Amino acid sequence: MDGRSPRPLPVSAQIGTDLKAQIAQGVYPPGAALPSTRALAVELGVSRTTVTAAYDQLIAEGYLETRPGARARVAAGLRAGQAPAAAAPMPPHHLSAFGRRLLAEPAPAAAPGPAIDFRYGDLSGDDFPVLAWRRALSAVLLRRPARLGYGDPRGLPELRAALQAYLWRARGLSCSLDQIVVVNGSQQGIDLCARLLVDPGDRVVMEDPGYGAARRVFAAAGAAIQPVPVDAEGLQTGRLAGIGPARLAYVTPSHQFPLGGVLSAARRQALLAWAEACGATVVEDDYDGEYRFDARPVEALLSLDRAGRVVYVGTVSKTLSPQLRLGYLVVPPALSDAFTEAKRLADRQAPGLEQAALAGLLAGGGYERHLRQARRRNAGRRAALLAALADSFGGQVRVEGAAAGLHLVAWFDRVPAAAEIEMAAAARAAGVGIYPVGPLYHDAQARPDRAGLLLGFAGSEPDTIRAGIRRLAAALTTGASAGS
Numbered sequence: 001m002d003g004r005s006p007r008p009l010p011v012s013a014q015i016g017t018d019l020k021a022q023i024a025q026g027v028y029p030p031g032a033a034l035p036s037t038r039a040l041a042v043e044l045g046v047s048r049t050t051v052t053a054a055y056d057q058l059i060a061e062g063y064l065e066t067r068p069g070a071r072a073r074v075a076a077g078l079r080a081g082q083a084p085a086a087a088a089p090m091p092p093h094h095l096s097a098f099g100r101r102l103l104a105e106p107a108p109a110a111a112p113g114p115a116i117d118f119r120y121g122d123l124s125g126d127d128f129p130v131l132a133w134r135r136a137l138s139a140v141l142l143r144r145p146a147r148l149g150y151g152d153p154r155g156l157p158e159l160r161a162a163l164q165a166y167l168w169r170a171r172g173l174s175c176s177l178d179q180i181v182v183v184n185g186s187q188q189g190i191d192l193c194a195r196l197l198v199d200p201g202d203r204v205v206m207e208d209p210g211y212g213a214a215r216r217v218f219a220a221a222g223a224a225i226q227p228v229p230v231d232a233e234g235l236q237t238g239r240l241a242g243i244g245p246a247r248l249a250y251v252t253p254s255h256q257f258p259l260g261g262v263l264s265a266a267r268r269q270a271l272l273a274w275a276e277a278c279g280a281t282v283v284e285d286d287y288d289g290e291y292r293f294d295a296r297p298v299e300a301l302l303s304l305d306r307a308g309r310v311v312y313v314g315t316v317s318k319t320l321s322p323q324l325r326l327g328y329l330v331v332p333p334a335l336s337d338a339f340t341e342a343k344r345l346a347d348r349q350a351p352g353l354e355q356a357a358l359a360g361l362l363a364g365g366g367y368e369r370h371l372r373q374a375r376r377r378n379a380g381r382r383a384a385l386l387a388a389l390a391d392s393f394g395g396q397v398r399v400e401g402a403a404a405g406l407h408l409v410a411w412f413d414r415v416p417a418a419a420e421i422e423m424a425a426a427a428r429a430a431g432v433g434i435y436p437v438g439p440l441y442h443d444a445q446a447r448p449d450r451a452g453l454l455l456g457f458a459g460s461e462p463d464t465i466r467a468g469i470r471r472l473a474a475a476l477t478t479g480a481s482a483g484s
Contacts, residue, residue, distance in 0.1 A: 011046055015054040023063060023074055030078045033071045034064065097200070102220040106439075108212070116468035117433035120258075120407040121322060122459030127377055128321055129361075129370040136357035136366070153344035155182025155328070156355045162362035163314075163328055170368075171289065171300045173312070175330050181339045182350045186287060186315040186327040190214050192342050193248070193283050193311055194221040196335070202247035207235050209440035209447070211257045211285065214250050223247075227442035230256050234263030237270040245278040254289040254298040258409055258440055258454050260401020262298055271301070275309040282310045288318040290371055292404040293379045308332035316358065318406060318458075319371055324354055378406060384462035385455065388469035406458040409437055415451040423451060423476060430475035432468050 009017070022028050034040070037055060041048040055072050058064045066072045095103070113119060154160065160180040167173040183189040190213075198204060200222025206215055208227035219225060226243055229236050234256050235249075249271065253263035263271070275282050284301045292298065302312040315327035331339045343349070361367040382402060389397050389410060402408040415423075420436035427434045437452035438444070457465055 012050045012053040012057070015040075015044070015046075015051060016057050019054065019058060020063060023078065028074050030074050030076050032074050034073065036071050097222065098220055101222060102216075105216045105219050114428055114433045115431040116464055116471065117459065118453075118455040118457065118468065119433055119435060119459065120454055120456030121317070122456060123318070123321060123406075124377070124459055124461065126461075127374050127458075129366065132361060132366045132370065133320075133357060136360040136364075137353060139360055140353055140356040151349050151352060153349050154178070154180065154340050155350060156352065156359060158363070159355045159359035162359045166362050166367070167314070167330070170297065171286070172303045173300055173330065174303075176333070178336050179330050179333060181329040181331060181336075181343055182355060183327045183329060183343065184325045184347065184350050185317055185322070186285060186313045187213060187217075188346070189313045189315075189327050189329045190217050190250070190283065190285070192329070192339060192346065193250075193281070193313075194218050194223070196338050196342055197248050197281050197311075198223050199247075203243070203245070205235075205240070205243065205246050205249035205280075206442065207251060207256060208442045209258055209437060210250070210442070211252065211287075212440055214285065215442060218248075218250065225442060227446070229446060230259060230261055232261045233267055234261045235267065235271065237267045237274065240270070240274045246280050248281050248283060249275065250283045250285065251301070252285050252287065253301045254286055255291075255405045256401070257285075257287065258401065258407065258437060260403065260405060260408065262404075263301070268301055268304055272305060272307070272309060276307045280309065283313060284310050285313045287313075287315060288405045289314075290319055291375060291378060291406055293375070293382060294403055298404075302330060308334055311335070319367075319374060320358075324358075326350060326354055326358060378458050380462055381457040381460065381465060382408075384465045385457045385469070388466045392469050392473035407454055407456040410453045410455055412451040412453075417447060417449050417451055420451045420453070423453070426475045426478070427472050430471045432471045432475065434472060 019028070019034070028034060034055070035043070037048050037051045041051045044051070055064060055066075059066060059072065062075055063078065064072045065075050157177065159182060160177045163180055163182075164175060164177055167175065181189075181192075183192065194217045198218060198221045202223055203226050204218045204223040205226050205228055206218070207230050209230070210227075215225060226246060228239050228243070234253055235251055251263065251271070253268065253271075255262065271282060274280070282301065282305075286300055289297055289300065300312060302310045309332070311332070312330040313327065314330070316324060317327065320326075329339060358367070361370070385408065386399065386402060389399060393410075396412060396414065398411045398413055400409045400411060412423075417438060420438050424434050424436055435454045437454050438447065440454070441447040460468065
């Protein structure tokens with residue numbers, strides 16, 4: 001050894017090594033076509049001859065197959081998923097305090113859903129207004145502006161104007177265009193609230209149980225989470241006086257997540273008075289306020305705010321599709337500039353085509369026509385789920401939070417809370433996805449000792465819902481017999 005560094009591989013050999021690793025990791029499975037030599041050369045900024053040499057070597061080694069006039073493909077006989085040889089250990093990276101807090105919070109499971117899935121947040125693909133959305137997108141594309149550039153970080157003026165009118169009609173809200181900020185789904189809206197309104201160590205009031213993704217956002221920001229119990233009237237505001245000053249309160253007043261309570265008028269007044277007294281901001285997450293099945297939608301908390309303490313968070317993830325990643329904030333006038341600049345730094349703006357298409361749907365009435373249809377369909381799914389639970393479980397199950405929204409909670413009062421994990425595992429083995437309420441409690445000691453399941457119904461049709469509950473009952477009966 002002479003101490004000199006090893007000679008670097010030729011470029012073609014480096015390309016070949018990288019392609020082998022991608023084949024081993026399943027990026028290119030057996031039989032998959034690779035990019036053409038011309039396309040890959042342009043992408044990598046090398047000559048086509050260099051890429052051709054790399055492909056020729058992989059063909060010679062049996063990784064690729066080719067035939068005249070066709071792109072090279074991964075050899076059909078290769079086994080996918082074999083990891084490449086382990087590389088030398090890399091020195092650890094320094095993570096910021098934010099990064100360390102983020103990893104300290106448990107991440108949601110990423111396992112693929114079973115055949116029948118009651119996961120909350122999914123919508124049926126059949127409900128999406130394909131024709132109306134396609135017409136709206138086509139109209140936008142045909143306008144084809146002379147110049148393409150970045151727009152207002154708050155969102156397209158025509159969308160904010162359409163949202164302003166819709167919020168007045170549907171939610172009783174009156175606001176200026178400058179108060180509306182279009183975001184990439186409600187999750188980004190909550191994240192912007194945390195960035196702008198919370199410093200590490202600040203106290204943040206949250207409902208318990210409550211929305212786990214919001215809790216992770218505020219915990220990652222370094223907030224001191226202060227859980228407050230909920231009941232049938234929502235957040236127990238009588239407990240706020242004992243907490244002391246806080247920087248922010250995150251609430252779901254129109255349909256408490258997950259238990260479904262509606263914040264009463266007296267508690268709404270108490271919450272706003274508390275916020276004004278201690279200088280706190282209230283983040284109102286109106287995630288599915290459009291879905292009430294037995295009455296008109298509940299008025300938004302923001303409609304009662306006279307002191308500029310409420311940030312309203314809305315979304316189309318529960319009305320159109322979570323894949324669109326479109327939501328909006330209505331912020332107090334004093335916070336408009338701060339949210340605008342935070343949005344600019346985060347990602348400049350929400351996707352322009354989708355914004356313009358949504359503006360067209362809202363202005364033309366297509367959005368509300370679709371919403372009426374979606375409300376009827378989801379009412380049918382809700383009725384199917386309630387009937388199926390009654391048929392399969394009878395008095396063993398008590399349902400909570402079914403008057404509104406796209407989910408309910410099924411309580412098994414005679415089953416201990418510790419059994420939830422086993423219930424979910426037994427259901428998954430039978431091809432049914434159910435979700436325990438336990439992880440939604442911040443204070444595990446404060447939760448009732450009974451098993452509860454969060455069941456979303458908007459992603460399946462009534463026949464599938466009925467079949468899923470029958471399978472669930474059979475799986476839980478089998479599990480109980482095996483354990484006795």
